[in-house]
Amino acid sequence: MKNLVNGLAEFLLQTDIASVLFVMRHSNYDNYQIVFNQLNNDYYRRILTDHQRIKIENRFIQQKWILQQNSVHLFITHCDMGSSVEGLYFQKPILCLLIHMDQFLNAIAIDYSGVGQSLFTPSSLLESFLNPVDFHNYTFSANSMTTKLLTMWRNSTYEKAVRIIPLEMKHAGGLK
Incomplete structure (x- = not known):
């Protein structure tokens, strides 16, 4: 959680127009509060309490409605099938x-298809298919979080790639 919070704060500090809706529930929300309260960086604390730039939610949200908004340019998700499909369907x-x-x-499929990136990097594609249960203890750095966000933010390459997937999904029957 510490690297996630620090990476988001650094991203917000490096972009003037980006804002973040951060939705967590239960222990994730509690862990966020612990990490935030332990922050020593005044710039991070200031940006993470700027309600014009970041909103922290500890409840269910109307994800499909939010993803339909033109002001949403990037979707950070845990990549379960439902959220992944919704994000792609709404071209995020x-x-x-x-x-x-x-x-x-x-x-892996999102990264491979060019419609996004992952904070998880498998040692090899073959290994990830042969041994998918070995990856649950992965870690990422705050720097990798910031770098990936900055790389993807308003990047026409990702925006073009993600426009193709929803057309294929809609042709196949779409999202119910």
Whole structure:
């Protein structure tokens, strides 16, 4: 959680127009509060309490409605199948922040297809298919979080790639 919070804060400090809706529930929200309260960096504390730039939610949200908004340019998700499909359907590049086993293969597919990136990097594609349960203890740095966000933010390459996927999905029957 510390690297996630620090990476988000640094991203916000490096972009003037970006804002973040950060939705966490239960222990994730509690862990966020602990990390925030232990922050020593005054710039991070200031940006993370700027309600014009970041909103922290500890409840369910209307994700499909939010993803339909033109002001949403990037979707950071744990990459379960439902959220991944919704993000792609509404043409949002995805940054994968994984929690459970099935999400790792979704993240690999998102990264491979060019519609997003993952904070998880498998040692090899073959190994990830042969041994998908070995990846649950992955870590990422605050710097990798910031770098990936900055790389993807308003990047026309990801925006173009993600426009193709929803057309294929709609042709196949779409999202119910």
